[in-house]
Amino acid sequence: MRLSPDEIIFWQYGFLKLNATIAYTWGLMLVMAIGSKIITRKLSTDLTRSHWQNLLEIVVTGIEKQIEEIGLSQPRKYLDFLGTLFLFVAVASLCTVIPGYEPPTGSLSTTVALALCVFVAVPFFGIQEQGLGDYLKSYMKPTVMMLPFNIISEFSRTLALAVRLFGNMMSGAMIIAILITITPFLFPIVMTMLGLLTGMVQAYIFSILAAVYIAAAIRVRKPKPEPEATQ
Amino acid sequence: MDSMTIIAVASIIIAGITTGFGTMGPALAEGKAVATALTSLAQQPDASATITRTLFVGLAMIESTAIYCFVVSMILIFANPFWNYAIAQVVGK
Numbered sequence: 001m002r003l004s005p006d007e008i009i010f011w012q013y014g015f016l017k018l019n020a021t022i023a024y025t026w027g028l029m030l031v032m033a034i035g036s037k038i039i040t041r042k043l044s045t046d047l048t049r050s051h052w053q054n055l056l057e058i059v060v061t062g063i064e065k066q067i068e069e070i071g072l073s074q075p076r077k078y079l080d081f082l083g084t085l086f087l088f089v090a091v092a093s094l095c096t097v098i099p100g101y102e103p104p105t106g107s108l109s110t111t112v113a114l115a116l117c118v119f120v121a122v123p124f125f126g127i128q129e130q131g132l133g134d135y136l137k138s139y140m141k142p143t144v145m146m147l148p149f150n151i152i153s154e155f156s157r158t159l160a161l162a163v164r165l166f167g168n169m170m171s172g173a174m175i176i177a178i179l180i181t182i183t184p185f186l187f188p189i190v191m192t193m194l195g196l197l198t199g200m201v202q203a204y205i206f207s208i209l210a211a212v213y214i215a216a217a218i219r220v221r222k223p224k225p226e227p228e229a230t231q
Numbered sequence: 232m233d234s235m236t237i238i239a240v241a242s243i244i245i246a247g248i249t250t251g252f253g254t255m256g257p258a259l260a261e262g263k264a265v266a267t268a269l270t271s272l273a274q275q276p277d278a279s280a281t282i283t284r285t286l287f288v289g290l291a292m293i294e295s296t297a298i299y300c301f302v303v304s305m306i307l308i309f310a311n312p313f314w315n316y317a318i319a320q321v322v323g324k
Contacts, residue, residue, distance in 0.1 A: 164291065167295070167299070168298060170305075204287070209288065
């Protein structure tokens with residue numbers, strides 16, 4: 001019983017292994033990068049535009065609006081990071097309709113890598129916004145006693161991000177694999193549809209949680225000066 | 232009973248119990264969350280986008296504890312280190 005696409009090995013040389021996770025991840029990256037490059041070669045700003053450009057615009061403005069609703073007042077600064085997270089996990093899950101494909105997010109390596117990116121990005125954006133001293137002081141809010149708890153919570157929510165995504169993707173693939181041995185035609189199709197739904201929801205959840213952590217880190221805690229009363 | 236049997240019996244029983252408890256708690260919590268969200272949607276329909284998004288985020292957080300239990304059950308059944316060790320002992324003999 002195969003737990004993850006790490007165990008499908010295409011090619012091996014010593015200890016370097018080309019397994020399905022790496023192959024599918026690179027395939028996804030190439031498809032998304034080359035596809036976007038081709039679509040954005042001739043952007044048009046008037047009312048007539050190609051369907052693909054329209055699709056990309058809908059996706060990008062949708063993500064930007066969601067980021068703004070979370071509370072990040074300048075969504076453009078965080079759009080590339082959060083948008084990439086969402087699009088990678090979403091496309092990785094959408095491509096399960098292709099037969100023979102296993103989502104690379106069903107392997108703990110990919111999800112831990114994505115969670116580590118968020119773990120590094122949150123202090124990065126926090127320091128960029130608040131400065132190093134203010135950001136480090138924010139770990140001691142509301143009291144100094146909370147310092148170990150804040151540090152532990154940083155690690156635990158990174159771990160939770162990784163395990164949540166891994167568990168959802170892996171369980172979808174495994175349930176389909178188990179059901180195929182029992183009822184070949186009806187239930188695997190239904191479970192694949194359910195897997196698509198949970199994949200998109202998990203992509204949304206991953207990026208929204210990353211946005212919430214970043215918003216918590218860049219929240220400036222200095223009280224704003226009182227506005228002058230104007231006569 | 233020798234140690235292999237004990238390991239197998241304990242793993243199987245605990246895997247079943249883990250999944251059992253792991254689905255009960257989150258199901259109750261998610262039911263409560265959805266019920267509260269529906270009540271607040273009925274009271275303020277124009278905040279429906281915020282309520283729906285917060286509901287989904289909350290459901291994902293609750294779901295993750297169920298996923299932890301599922302992962303532990305899968306490890307006990309399919310990637311059990313104690314079972315692998317016991318098998319290695321028997322094969323080595």
